Amino acid sequence: MYFDTHVHLNSEELYENREILIQRALDQGVTYMCVVGYDLASSLKAIEVVQGYDFMYAIVGIGPNDCLETTDDDLNILDQYLNNPKVVALGEIGLDYYWDSVPREKQKEIFEKQIALAKKHHKPIVIHSRDASEDTYQILKAGQHGGVMHCFSGSYEMAKRFIDLGFYISLAGPVTFKNAKTPKEVAEKVDLNKLLIETDCPYLTPQPFRGKLNEPANVVYIAQEIARLKHLDVEDVARITTFNAKKVFGIK
Numbered sequence: 001m002y003f004d005t006h007v008h009l010n011s012e013e014l015y016e017n018r019e020i021l022i023q024r025a026l027d028q029g030v031t032y033m034c035v036v037g038y039d040l041a042s043s044l045k046a047i048e049v050v051q052g053y054d055f056m057y058a059i060v061g062i063g064p065n066d067c068l069e070t071t072d073d074d075l076n077i078l079d080q081y082l083n084n085p086k087v088v089a090l091g092e093i094g095l096d097y098y099w100d101s102v103p104r105e106k107q108k109e110i111f112e113k114q115i116a117l118a119k120k121h122h123k124p125i126v127i128h129s130r131d132a133s134e135d136t137y138q139i140l141k142a143g144q145h146g147g148v149m150h151c152f153s154g155s156y157e158m159a160k161r162f163i164d165l166g167f168y169i170s171l172a173g174p175v176t177f178k179n180a181k182t183p184k185e186v187a188e189k190v191d192l193n194k195l196l197i198e199t200d201c202p203y204l205t206p207q208p209f210r211g212k213l214n215e216p217a218n219v220v221y222i223a224q225e226i227a228r229l230k231h232l233d234v235e236d237v238a239r240i241t242t243f244n245a246k247k248v249f250g251i252k
């Protein structure tokens with residue numbers, strides 16, 4: 001059993017074929033998935049996609065690249081979405097200084113307001129942080145609320161600091177890339193009890209399918225690489241990362 005903690009079956013690239021992709025994932029033993037939003041429309045779509053599947057859950061939130069025009073009214077709508085029992089976390093939220101498509105002050109404001117919302121609903125947060133580790137760290141430290149560092153790309157030292165704040169480290173396709181020294185070091189050194197796996201599909205396709213469209217079934221390759229680096233059986237990586245994911249998302 002594998003738990004792909006971050007998929008975008010609500011995306012334009014995957015939505016139409018979602019039923020086929022879900023079946024292909026099940027055939028590979030991927031028995032749990034979270035569909036993640038990044039703005040109001042994709043969040044609503046995430047809720048819609050998971051309806052009728054008892055092994056799928058939704059995560060709703062407004063990401064740093066999509067918050068330019070976010071208002072308090074939008075956050076009130078998000079507040080409503082969080083009442084849905086299929087919604088297990090608030091995300092993906094955070095800071096993105098790579099694209100820098102939204103002024104940093106605005107990114108921080110919407111990030112902080114959503115942390116408050118997650119606390120109100122007692123749901124964990126799923127963090128997108130790109131080229132913004134230190135500011136992300138400071139906001140999360142002040143926020144005092146745990147969750148998941150999605151597609152973690154920082155150093156082992158940085159991972160430890162986030163773990164100390166109550167976060168799990170989620171590894172995606174880059175850990176399988178040949179020259180990805182840092183993610184491999186993180187996979188090797190971070191305690192398996194603090195690791196999650198994800199595809200972030202349709203993006204970040206792992207080896208051996210790099211260059212093709214990514215899908216949830218490929219999460220198996222991420223688990224395999226972690227197992228190789230940690231000298232463990234892949235079944236153990238699958239079992240423990242699934243246990244971790246169920247724990248953080250409050251799934252029985």
Ligand SMILES: [Zn+2]
Nearest residue numbers: 006036092200
């Ligand atoms: Zn994502």
